[in-house]
Amino acid sequence: MARLVVSLAGPQEATLSEAELSARLLYRDALMLVLDKPAGIAVHKGPKGGENLEASFHHLRFGLPRNPALAHRLDRDTSGCLVLGRHHKALEKLGLLFKQGKIDKTYWAIVEGRPEEDQGLIDLPLGRLDESRGWWMKVDPKGQTAQTEWRILSEGSGLTLLALTPLTGRTHQLRVHCAARGWPILGDPIYGNRGxxxxxLHARTIEIPLYKNKEPVRVEARVPGHMRAALEAGGLTFED
Structure with a gap:
């Protein structure tokens, strides 16, 4: 896990150093970067400020005049593949690919319990829980369509390692879907049991069809230390 370094640029903004960001750079080309985001830090500054990854993006210009920018988001406590666009045209292209559902993402999650089947599809629409809870979500028949494919990778004593593929990109989709099916993601303080x-929850792989007549760019983020420890403690086997 990368160490957080407090920046002198502003109060309550912690950044990663250039060396730490470089160590987390999984992919780089003329259009985009893919970072291995650490768990426990927000991707951008919220209305209340605080530590955020975006405050470090000036280290990732690599000769360009402006900082790269987020092409999508991951929750504060989710680790793994995070895509950045290096300039405006790249962001437009990436944004369209995400909007059209052409970018394939696979997450690894340790869940409590075990699904009855070895694989399946969760098809449950999602809506806002209530106005006072910000972006907290719930299963809502009147909400937006949300679909998640899942399959078992490994199982241990009371825990299961799942590969989750979101077919839609709703807020907290994987967390709400797993909880709704009776196997909440381990350590989820909102929809499960923090413990x-x-x-x-780890964004394991991402595949981006960025260039015509070429295979999609496929990037994989290794299992982070906190998840590796939980897998080993739960007797769950995995390949990294």
């Missing part, structure tokens, strides 16, 4: 560990 002694942090959220066990």
């Amino acid at each position: 002694p560990t942090q959220l066990q």
Whole structure:
């Protein structure tokens, strides 16, 4: 896990150093970067400020005049593949690919319990929980369509490692879907049981069809230390 370094640029903004960001750079080309986001830090500054990854993006210009920018988001406590566009045209292209559902993402999650089947599809629409809870979500028949494919990778004593593929991109989709099916993600403080560990959700792989007549760019983020410890403690086997 990368160490957070407090920046002198502003109060309540913690950034990663250039060396730490470089160590987390999984992919780089003329249009985009893919970072291995650490768990426990927001991708951008919220209305109340605080530590955020975006405050470090000046380290990732690599000769360009402006900072790269987020092409999508991951929750504060989710680790793994995070895509940045290096300039405006790149962001437009990436944004369209995300909007059209052409970017394939696979997450790994440790869940409590075990699904009855080895794989399946969760098709449950989602809506806002209520106005006072910000972006907290719930299953809502009148909400937006939300679909998640899942399959079992490994199982242990009371825990299961799942590969989750969101076919739609709703807020907290994987967390709400898993909880609704009776196997909440381990360490989820909102939709499950926080317990002694942090959220066990990792953006494992991403495939981006960025260039015509070429294979999609496929990037994989290794299992982070906090998740590796939970997998080993739960007797769950995995390949990294």
